[in-house]
Amino acid sequence: MRNLTTPLAGLALLSMSGGLLAQTDDTDEQDGQGETIDEILVQASRTNATVASMPNQVTIVTEEQIQRAITVSDSMSSVLENTVPGFSGSSSSQTMRGISLRGGNPLILIDGIPQYVSMFDSNKEANPIDMDFVSKIEVIHGASAVQGIGGTGGVINLVTKTPSDEDGFSQDFTLRLNGDSAFRKDSLSKKLAYTAGWNQGNLNLMFGYSKNYRGMSYDANGDIVGLVRYSGSVADTETDNMMLKANYSTGVHSLTVMHNAYQMKGRRNYSPVTGCHPNRCSPAMLQSAEPGWDDSVHALPPEDDNQALNVDYVNEDLFSWMLVAQYYTSNFDYRFGGATSAFYDDNNPPAPVVGQTAVTSDKNGFRFALSKTFADAVDVTFGFDSSSEETTQWVPHNNMVIIPPTELDQSAPFIYANWSITDRLRVNAGIREVDSKVSIGDFMPIPYYLVRGSGPVTGGYTDSKDTIINYGAMFDITDTISIHASLTEGFELAEVGRVVRNNGVAAGVTLNNDYLAISPNIHENVEFGVRYDDGTTSFEVAVFEQDAPFGNSYEPNEEGLLEISRLATRRDGANALLTRQFSESVGIGISYAHVDAASDTDADGSYDTDLVSLSAGAPDQLKLYLDFPWWGWDARASWIRYEDKAYKNTAYSFEGYEIASLDLTREFDNGATVGIAIQNLFNEQYIDLYSQISNNNNWYVAGVGRTYGISYNQRF
Numbered sequence: 001m002r003n004l005t006t007p008l009a010g011l012a013l014l015s016m017s018g019g020l021l022a023q024t025d026d027t028d029e030q031d032g033q034g035e036t037i038d039e040i041l042v043q044a045s046r047t048n049a050t051v052a053s054m055p056n057q058v059t060i061v062t063e064e065q066i067q068r069a070i071t072v073s074d075s076m077s078s079v080l081e082n083t084v085p086g087f088s089g090s091s092s093s094q095t096m097r098g099i100s101l102r103g104g105n106p107l108i109l110i111d112g113i114p115q116y117v118s119m120f121d122s123n124k125e126a127n128p129i130d131m132d133f134v135s136k137i138e139v140i141h142g143a144s145a146v147q148g149i150g151g152t153g154g155v156i157n158l159v160t161k162t163p164s165d166e167d168g169f170s171q172d173f174t175l176r177l178n179g180d181s182a183f184r185k186d187s188l189s190k191k192l193a194y195t196a197g198w199n200q201g202n203l204n205l206m207f208g209y210s211k212n213y214r215g216m217s218y219d220a221n222g223d224i225v226g227l228v229r230y231s232g233s234v235a236d237t238e239t240d241n242m243m244l245k246a247n248y249s250t251g252v253h254s255l256t257v258m259h260n261a262y263q264m265k266g267r268r269n270y271s272p273v274t275g276c277h278p279n280r281c282s283p284a285m286l287q288s289a290e291p292g293w294d295d296s297v298h299a300l301p302p303e304d305d306n307q308a309l310n311v312d313y314v315n316e317d318l319f320s321w322m323l324v325a326q327y328y329t330s331n332f333d334y335r336f337g338g339a340t341s342a343f344y345d346d347n348n349p350p351a352p353v354v355g356q357t358a359v360t361s362d363k364n365g366f367r368f369a370l371s372k373t374f375a376d377a378v379d380v381t382f383g384f385d386s387s388s389e390e391t392t393q394w395v396p397h398n399n400m401v402i403i404p405p406t407e408l409d410q411s412a413p414f415i416y417a418n419w420s421i422t423d424r425l426r427v428n429a430g431i432r433e434v435d436s437k438v439s440i441g442d443f444m445p446i447p448y449y450l451v452r453g454s455g456p457v458t459g460g461y462t463d464s465k466d467t468i469i470n471y472g473a474m475f476d477i478t479d480t481i482s483i484h485a486s487l488t489e490g491f492e493l494a495e496v497g498r499v500v501r502n503n504g505v506a507a508g509v510t511l512n513n514d515y516l517a518i519s520p521n522i523h524e525n526v527e528f529g530v531r532y533d534d535g536t537t538s539f540e541v542a543v544f545e546q547d548a549p550f551g552n553s554y555e556p557n558e559e560g561l562l563e564i565s566r567l568a569t570r571r572d573g574a575n576a577l578l579t580r581q582f583s584e585s586v587g588i589g590i591s592y593a594h595v596d597a598a599s600d601t602d603a604d605g606s607y608d609t610d611l612v613s614l615s616a617g618a619p620d621q622l623k624l625y626l627d628f629p630w631w632g633w634d635a636r637a638s639w640i641r642y643e644d645k646a647y648k649n650t651a652y653s654f655e656g657y658e659i660a661s662l663d664l665t666r667e668f669d670n671g672a673t674v675g676i677a678i679q680n681l682f683n684e685q686y687i688d689l690y691s692q693i694s695n696n697n698n699w700y701v702a703g704v705g706r707t708y709g710i711s712y713n714q715r716f
Contacts, residue, residue, distance in 0.1 A: 102573065135161040172194070178707055191210065202248055219703065302334075323370055388407070403500075414433070449502050457511065466491060570600075635663070660680070684705075
């Protein structure tokens with residue numbers, strides 16, 4: 001792969017992050033301070049880079065877009081699916097398993113705080129905060145290590161709200177109701193979100209609280225959408241979220257403290273009924289649900305507790321340099337759903353018992369960056385990141401440990417440079433040296449793995465040092481046409497626990513530097529792109545190829561449980577976006593995303609077998625929207641199409657589907673805004689993406705049918 005990037009080396013110094021392409025409703029859209037999208041600083045870049053200066057694809061989702069999208073569906077996955085090219089949504093489960101960006105895992109951040117559980121890919125971190133507390137979403141597409149470990153598909157930074165710039169007290173109140181087209185009582189979801197801000201002199205404070213009762217969903221046939229047994233579902237849950245944020249600024253100094261506490265738990269009104277996946281049964285039966293909850297059968301209801309604390313200090317003139325320092329903690333506790341299964345038994349031979357698993361991951365970190373501009377042309381940023389994380393998985397039913405406490409200590413010095421060679425040519429470069437140490441104690445795999453050939457694990461540690469580079473260039477051909485090229489690299493570890501518990505060696509294994517099954521993996525993303533923007537019409541296209549020599553892909557076994565395959569993988573594809581603004585209220589947009597992903601199963605240098613959607617993201621996507629006025633309302637009609645796909649040299653195929661939505665918004669003179677939305681406008685019956693590929697009876701569920709939503713927002 002590096003031979004493809006040789007022409008870039010002579011043009012570039014290096015780059016850590018990137019982004020040329022910005023998707024918006026209007027390419028001249030302004031943020032709250034009057035900046036155009038292209039002028040906005042991208043906080044996720046760790047530098048002073050704007051959208052227009054970054055040499056690979058970036059999408060900014062504005063507060064207005066977020067508010068419109070959450071009237072249709074208020075999960076982060078749904079918001080991004082409706083607004084970001086190349087992002088594929090998830091199943092309806094709490095874990096959000098199945099989300100992807102360019103076919104890889106995106107790293108989720110809240111104000112720069114990593115939500116990624118580095119050593120256990122639960123995808124639960126995709127539900128980290130209420131979207132009513134988010135003012136902007138920054139998406140950097142493609143593998144990136146700018147924020148550390150985990151961004152193999154890109155980086156998604158959720159920027160939380162701040163008080164109004166005006167002195168005084170402000171409040172924001174939102175009431176939202178959603179339900180199915182038959183207005184069934186058990187389908188009703190009720191949400192209350194409240195934020196209050198106070199700004200006085202050098203001090204500002206922000207408080208947010210939301211309460212969300214989610215009902216059950218129904219498919220287009222009027223049948224109840226089943227609860228995902230093992231991972232837990234968003235349906236029939238109760239969510240509480242509280243956010244506190246404070247900032248004190250004086251002179252060149254600024255101190256910000258943010259705490260977010262998010263909790264989702266099952267309400268016990270419904271329990272799952274197992275279906276039968278068509279790859280395993282004939283005829284196939286969708287998973288369903290029935291009223292009631294029996295602790296002797298279903299164990300404890302799923303529960304998610306996500307706590308994040310962030311302390312930021314900025315000094316704008318430290319001996320003429322700008323210092324940005326951050327300390328953060330991120331504590332994640334998740335209890336999956338339960339079932340009667342021999343998987344959880346601690347007797348030998350296994351016998352079915354009621355059980356479930358839980359995961360705890362505690363992370364803390366410190367990082368700083370110093371930046372300075374030389375000769376009004378060269379921006380230099382250097383710094384240091386350090387983090388520690390401990391993750392464990394156990395069975396609450398019998399306290400059996402599936403993965404003992406596993407520790408990750410990581411440090412990384414870095415330096416990035418941006419050079420404006422001329423008014424039209426800019427080059428970026430960066431280098432990061434990552435030192436990772438993983439340690440684990442002795443343990444015996446559970447009987448499920450023992451009877452399948454695995455032996456004991458002798459504890460120890462592995463350490464590795466990896467150099468991660470990024471570089472790129474952007475050239476403005478004219479005032480309206482720009483081109484860019486870049487190489488960015490992302491960094492990930494294997495799921496240590498999942499690998500070692502299923503080691504497949506009867507004599508057992510020892511965790512040490514010779515155990516290659518858990519070696520780090522570098523994803524190298526090469527991208528070329530072009531952009532046209534005349535203020536009314538914009539067209540963007542980016543093509544990419546991403547290689548991982550020691551991949552980290554997932555495949556379901558004969559029982560539907562995920563197993564890791566560490567073969568060389570390649571992802572290549574393209575994203576294209578066209579927008580046209582005819583007037584202030586009339587505009588159109590169309591985006592297309594394609595990705596092919598395959599692995600080299602016989603190590604001969606050819607990528608012969610397609611990765612399934614568990615590891616490759618969605619099939620081809622086509623997304624359309626039309627903005628238009630309607631009787632005093634601002635209306636948006638949108639449509640998403642996932643194409644059919646057969647996966648080469650596998651038994652899997654995907655039957656495509658399409659979803660249309662309509663939302664109406666109207667602002668009134670008293671500060672009130674009313675929104676009305678219809679999701680799955682034409683009531684199409686479909687099986688969601690993850691369900692079709694999972695080969696697991698407990699995941700086989702239908703998509704949600706036509707759903708109505710209404711919201712009322714009052715600012716005062």
